[in-house]
Amino acid sequence: MTKEERYKQVLDYFDKNVGLAETELVYNNPFELLVSVILSAQCTDKRVNLTTPKLFKDYPTAEAMAAASPETIFSYIRSISYPNNKAKHLVGMANMLVKDFNSVVPGEVDELVKMPGVGRKTANVIASVIYDKPTMAVDTHVFRVSNRIGLTTNAKNPLQSEKQLIKFIPEHLVPKAHHWLILHGRYVCLARNPKCEICPIKLYCKYYEQVILKQNKQTTVTLNINPKRYGKKTSKKIGEKTDEKSS
Numbered sequence: 001m002t003k004e005e006r007y008k009q010v011l012d013y014f015d016k017n018v019g020l021a022e023t024e025l026v027y028n029n030p031f032e033l034l035v036s037v038i039l040s041a042q043c044t045d046k047r048v049n050l051t052t053p054k055l056f057k058d059y060p061t062a063e064a065m066a067a068a069s070p071e072t073i074f075s076y077i078r079s080i081s082y083p084n085n086k087a088k089h090l091v092g093m094a095n096m097l098v099k100d101f102n103s104v105v106p107g108e109v110d111e112l113v114k115m116p117g118v119g120r121k122t123a124n125v126i127a128s129v130i131y132d133k134p135t136m137a138v139d140t141h142v143f144r145v146s147n148r149i150g151l152t153t154n155a156k157n158p159l160q161s162e163k164q165l166i167k168f169i170p171e172h173l174v175p176k177a178h179h180w181l182i183l184h185g186r187y188v189c190l191a192r193n194p195k196c197e198i199c200p201i202k203l204y205c206k207y208y209e210q211v212i213l214k215q216n217k218q219t220t221v222t223l224n225i226n227p228k229r230y231g232k233k234t235s236k237k238i239g240e241k242t243d244e245k246s247s
């Protein structure tokens with residue numbers, strides 16, 4: 001299967017069967033999404049969604065958050081990973097948003113990454129979700145899943161992965177593909193134990209072809225070359241006498 005065919009099959013499957021895929025973060029405006037994405041680094045969306053309602057109620061705008069101290073913001077986000085750094089980043093981000101961007105979340109990746117706590121992944125999410133731009137945010141799920149399926153080859157870091165994906169995915173599908181790959185990684189292609197046997201795209205997956213099918217073949221060969229042993233083990237009938245004393 002060529003790379004183009006693999007992309008086509010995988011994207012066709014997701015397009016027909018998943019369709020619209022959206023972020024699982026709960027937000028009401030670009031500012032809230034930006035705050036949520038910053039908080040979601042190395043933390044689950046579920047945990048972020050539990051934390052943000054009170055934070056957004058008390059600090060609903062960039063101006064309000066810019067006027068707060070990192071210590072105060074920390075008290076709202078203490079259950080999230082790296083709360084100290086993230087509290088500082090949120091206050092710094094809000095200040096820059098007010099001073100340099102007139103309190104409007106910018107749509108350009110180059111501008112977004114200037115703000116504290118906003119890396120390339122976060123910037124790509126904002127550009128894609130808020131401004132519908134063809135930017136591919138590569139998080140741990142997208143990186144792993146793309147590599148396993150064979151959509152990327154020898155990508156050493158998220159940027160390499162992003163460049164390869166952008167090259168092959170049609171522009172209009174990029175924002176959706178980002179969410180398709182995340183959801184697939186979160187629920188099927190798990191980091192430690194991918195659910196390959198029930199995976200709906202296994203026929204287009206390089207890992208399935210090169211690792212799982214090979215393992216299955218080896219198991220069959222092993223069983224075939226030990227027929228007696230295999231027969232002995234399975235020939236005992238239920239109720240047959242054994243050497244063990246029955247009570």
Ligand code: SF4
Nearest residue numbers: 189194196199202205
């Ligand atoms: S077949 Fe396995 S490795 Fe491939 S995408 Fe599905 S779950 Fe992931």
